[in-house]
Amino acid sequence: xxxxxxxxxxxxxxxxxxxxxxxxxxxxxxxxxxxxxxxxxxxxxxxxxxxxxxxxxxxxxxxxxxxxxxxxxxxxxxxxxxxxxxxxxxxxxxxxxxxxxxxxxxxxxxxxxxxxxxxxxxxxxxxxxxxxxxxxxxxxxxxxxxxxxxxxxxxxxxxxxxxxxxxxxxxxxxxxxxxxxxxxxxxxxxxxxxxxxxxxxxxxxxxxxxxxxxxxxxxxxxxxxxxxxxxxxxxxxxxxxxxxxxxxxxxxxxxxxxxxxxxxxxxxxxxxxxxxxxxxxxxxxxxxxxxxxxxxxxxxxxxxxxxxxxxxxxxxxxxxxxxxxxxxxxxxxxxxxxxxxxxxxxxxxxxxxxxxxxxxxxxxxxxxxxxxxxxxxxxxxxxxxxxxxxxxxxxxxxxxxxxxxxxxx
Amino acid sequence: xxxxxxxxxxxxxxxxxxxxxxxxxxxxxxxxxxxxxxxxxxxxxxxxxxxxxxxxxxxxxxxxxxxxxxxxxxxxxxxxxxxxxxxxxxxxxxxxxxxxxxxxxxxxxxxxxxxxxxxxxxxxxxxxxxxxxxxxxxxxxxxxxxxxxxxxxxxxxxxxxxxxxxxxxxxxxxx
Numbered sequence: 001x002x003x004x005x006x007x008x009x010x011x012x013x014x015x016x017x018x019x020x021x022x023x024x025x026x027x028x029x030x031x032x033x034x035x036x037x038x039x040x041x042x043x044x045x046x047x048x049x050x051x052x053x054x055x056x057x058x059x060x061x062x063x064x065x066x067x068x069x070x071x072x073x074x075x076x077x078x079x080x081x082x083x084x085x086x087x088x089x090x091x092x093x094x095x096x097x098x099x100x101x102x103x104x105x106x107x108x109x110x111x112x113x114x115x116x117x118x119x120x121x122x123x124x125x126x127x128x129x130x131x132x133x134x135x136x137x138x139x140x141x142x143x144x145x146x147x148x149x150x151x152x153x154x155x156x157x158x159x160x161x162x163x164x165x166x167x168x169x170x171x172x173x174x175x176x177x178x179x180x181x182x183x184x185x186x187x188x189x190x191x192x193x194x195x196x197x198x199x200x201x202x203x204x205x206x207x208x209x210x211x212x213x214x215x216x217x218x219x220x221x222x223x224x225x226x227x228x229x230x231x232x233x234x235x236x237x238x239x240x241x242x243x244x245x246x247x248x249x250x251x252x253x254x255x256x257x258x259x260x261x262x263x264x265x266x267x268x269x270x271x272x273x274x275x276x277x278x279x280x281x282x283x284x285x286x287x288x289x290x291x292x293x294x295x296x297x298x299x300x301x302x303x304x305x306x307x308x309x310x311x312x313x314x315x316x317x318x319x320x321x322x323x324x325x326x327x328x329x330x331x332x333x334x335x336x337x338x339x340x341x342x343x344x345x346x347x348x349x350x351x352x353x354x355x356x357x358x359x360x361x362x363x364x365x366x367x368x369x370x371x372x373x374x375x376x377x378x379x380x381x382x383x384x385x386x387x388x389x390x391x392x393x394x395x396x397x398x399x400x401x402x403x404x405x406x407x408x409x
Numbered sequence: 410x411x412x413x414x415x416x417x418x419x420x421x422x423x424x425x426x427x428x429x430x431x432x433x434x435x436x437x438x439x440x441x442x443x444x445x446x447x448x449x450x451x452x453x454x455x456x457x458x459x460x461x462x463x464x465x466x467x468x469x470x471x472x473x474x475x476x477x478x479x480x481x482x483x484x485x486x487x488x489x490x491x492x493x494x495x496x497x498x499x500x501x502x503x504x505x506x507x508x509x510x511x512x513x514x515x516x517x518x519x520x521x522x523x524x525x526x527x528x529x530x531x532x533x534x535x536x537x538x539x540x541x542x543x544x545x546x547x548x549x550x551x552x553x554x555x556x557x558x559x560x561x562x563x564x565x566x567x568x569x570x571x572x573x574x575x576x577x578x579x580x581x582x583x584x
Contacts, residue, residue: 140534140535144458144459144535148470149465151471155442159439162477177474184470
């Protein structure tokens with residue numbers, strides 16, 4: 001009996017790793033009836049709870065190393081070969097640190113904020129299709145669920161900032177909320193373009209739509225259409241802002257307000273905030289991969305033998321590396337610049353992008369020779385001209401010339 | 410299922426009562442957010458995922474945020490409020506009127522009377538909701554869109570009307 005369960009467990013893992021459908025069926029059949037439902041649920045949850053925090057540990061090392069190289073230094077290299085054990089050392093440090101609560105703090109809310117924050121960030125992974133048969137829930141309203149869950153993290157940041165009774169914390173929380181509310185709109189609008197074309201709110205349907213190749217070699221990902229490219233860029237900018245990362249890290253700008261809403265947190269609670277921030281970044285990048293970069297589909301024909309979840313993780317890490325690169329390159333924006341950029345530039349452009357997507361949708365019937373080219377041009381013009389016009393209009397009289405750099409010899 | 414319903418309902422009611430009776434305004438706002446979440450859970454339990462998630466997105470993601478922002482911007486040191494406001498009689502009267510109207514509307518609607526014959530439940534998919542919104546309910550949808558646009562433009566105009574002090578000074582004493 002036990003032997004059978006163990007055997008079917010390994011069969012299940014093998015099936016899941018080899019991308020086969022219904023991996024857990026046999027394993028569940030071998031179990032007694034009474035615990036089947038709960039084990040089935042656990043089998044969906046545990047990989048998320050283990051996999052993404054592991055990825056988080058790897059990413060912190062990657063980020064520190066990458067930033068180190070960009071800033072012409074070595075980065076962590078003391079713990080293990082290439083500093084590979086640095087995340088473990090960081091984790092131990094976080095756990096053993098003293099947990100300090102300010103005397104005037106609202107103790108209950110101060111405690112609840114990091115705990116409540118982790119729940120929605122973990123929940124967000126429930127609808128993201130990681131591989132061909134690896135999606136925890138194929139929800140009819142998957143993307144709506146994602147945005148609803150994402151919106152509820154804003155309140156916890158407010159809770160953290162307000163309960164600390166510290167002016168820097170409160171300022172950070174106000175900045176964070178203003179920023180997240182502003183950038184949520186272009187984030188949602190840029191993904192609405194994809195929903196319009198696909199005609200479904202289910203993330204599994206969106207990935208299936210992007211299956212196959214045009215002319216046999218260009219993947220049918222939405223990023224290879226004009227509205228998709230514009231949407232993808234706007235989505236990534238808004239995603240950067242939503243995950244409070246540089247250059248949009250004014251909520252925790254260390255040179256201005258210490259660490260914003262994190263100022264009064266230490267030890268494990270701080271670690272929870274840190275974890276939630278990175279998990280949020282993974283979740284939103286995963287959504288970006290699903291919407292624009294073809295989800296788990298291979299980028300070239302003939303590469304289908306590679307398991308699909310590896311493609312997904314690869315694309316996800318590509319976006320994360322892009323974020324690290326941006327963090328190492330761009331300076332922080334000012335608050336007014338940040339909000340102006342969201343409301344005056346991103347919002348109108350994301351609305352116009354919807355028109356571009358609509359033009360693409362209604363020109364789908366043009367099947368004459370070169371029709372696809374005309375279609376492509378039309379959609380590109382609809383989004384391209386407003387971009388140039390708006391950009392010039394907002395720049396005003398400012399002359400932007402090539403900058404010259406002088407390096408120390 | 411009844412156990413889940415009991416837990417959700419108790420959570421919603423308790424947090425709604427707490428939202429009315431706590432002394433600290435921010436605590437009240439947070440309790441209100443919990444009550445919104447409880448309502449969303451009730452919608453989900455009734456098999457209406459769209460309504461449930463829209464409730465979370467709009468009420469927890471926007472309305473609750475708006476409330477805490479308003480509290481933060483209007484009062485700096487969060488003074489403790491008396492539990493009963495002086496105009497509580499008016500409040501009770503308004504609440505009673507709303508309750509009577511809602512109760513009357515619900516009791517006179519058709520599902521209540523046909524409850525015995527187990528009405529067939531159409532699957533409320535997102536697609537069906539979208540189709541209904543774009544065909545049968547297009548006029549209310551457009552009216553609402555117009556209203557929201559007008560409100561947005563109004564908000565922008567109110568926010569814009571802020572003469573720069575330097576400009577105003579220059580106009581008063583041209584030198």
